[in-house]
Amino acid sequence: MNTSETAVSPSTSILPNGSGVAAILAAGIGSFVLAVLAFAGDKSVAVKSSLVFYKPTGALSGVTTTAILVWLFTWGILEWRWGKKTIAAGRVIAVAFVLLGLSLLLTFPPVVDLF
Amino acid sequence: MEITMRSLWTLIHGMGFGALYLLACSGALVELYRFTISAAPAEPTPGQERFLKGYMFAMVVLAWAAVLTGAYVIYPWYRAAAPPGTADLSMFPQRLLMSSPTTIDWHSLGMEWKEHVAWFAPISITMAAFVVIKYGRDLKHHRQLRTAVLSFTLVSFLAAGIAGFFGAMINKYAPVQGGHTLQLSHGEEK
DSSP states (O other), X not given: OOEEEOOOOTTOOOOOTHXXXXXXXXXXXXXXXXXXXXXXXHHOHHHHHHTOXXXXXXXXXXXXXXHHHHHHHHHHXXXXXXXXXXXXXXXXXXXXXXXXXXXXXXXXXXHHXXX | OEEEHHHHHHHIIIIIIIIHHHHHHHHHHHHHHHHXXXXXXXXXXXXXXXXXXXXXXXXXXXXXXXXXXXXXXXXXXXXXXXXXXXXXXXXXXXXXXXXXXXXXXXXXXXXXXXXXXXXXXXXXXXXXXXXXXXXXXXXXXXXXXXXXXXXXXXXXXXXXXXHHHHHHHHHHHSOOOOSOEXXXXXOOOO
């Protein structure tokens, strides 16, 4: 990923875009992890059982808790790496959109049933 | 007039958090759209900026409140297993829906989709709110960020809309009910 240190002149106070790009990509990754776990739980009884963190809610508890932890962890790492930098945002945001689109597809039951 | 505790929680989840979130989301989409399509967005006043940040933060709270009450308060009542031989499935909404070919898809399509897609709403709006709050008026210098925030907010709205639609329909065909009954008022006999 092309990154560069921020070029901010003293007369302006434009924040580098890295922090925003990190949040966007992390949201895409978090959504995708949630969708993949939901898909895996639907296809495998063993995975489904392992995702039962809270019995009354069933596998949904593990799917969402794991996805949220991965999302927040990824966000933290990306923020640490990119937070103070200006990033070539186009490609990263495109990846986030693709991940979000795939997430929507993977949670749609007729699509899940194709596999 | 009375309401059961489970019905009250369903009301809080759906009408309190979910519907309010959808309303708030539609307002945010209009504002973010105006801000995004402009090549040189107008400078917001400090008051407007504060309001937008507070508005986005309130949306984050509503979105998380909706999914957490849905998953951890109402969903366990919805998916409760009926004891073997139970004839009256009215207290077991999932089993009730699955007991008839005319209603089974409200579970196998509706709930199966809703229970997962709903979570994209808080994840997306948390990101959008973070960017709006962090960048504030500086966001006018970041067109790509503005576009991404608008797109994720739109997905958040769609996800919440799908969840809300199926939630309402499922509760119509197999309402979550039971628990303590709360007396709201005592009607007079005519």
